[in-house]
Amino acid sequence: MSTTVLTGVCPECETDLTTPPIVPGETLSCPECLLTLRVDDIDDGRLRLRMVEVTLRDWGQ
Numbered sequence: 001m002s003t004t005v006l007t008g009v010c011p012e013c014e015t016d017l018t019t020p021p022i023v024p025g026e027t028l029s030c031p032e033c034l035l036t037l038r039v040d041d042i043d044d045g046r047l048r049l050r051m052v053e054v055t056l057r058d059w060g061q
């Protein structure tokens with residue numbers, strides 16, 4: 001079994017990211033540029049990340 005961390009690069013600011021094991025479809029935030037990134041695929045422990053367009057909303061109540 002694999003308990004290693006996953007690594008990836010932010011497509012926006014090219015910061016190296018490490019995450020605990022996650023699955024494709026999950027999202028995370030880049031700690032550097034705070035962009036929301038979605039995991040497109042995981043290739044041999046490397047994350048393929050895609051920017052997610054996030055519309056900031058007032059969620060109201």
Ligand SMILES: [Zn+2]
Nearest residue numbers: 010013030033
């Ligand atoms: Zn970034």
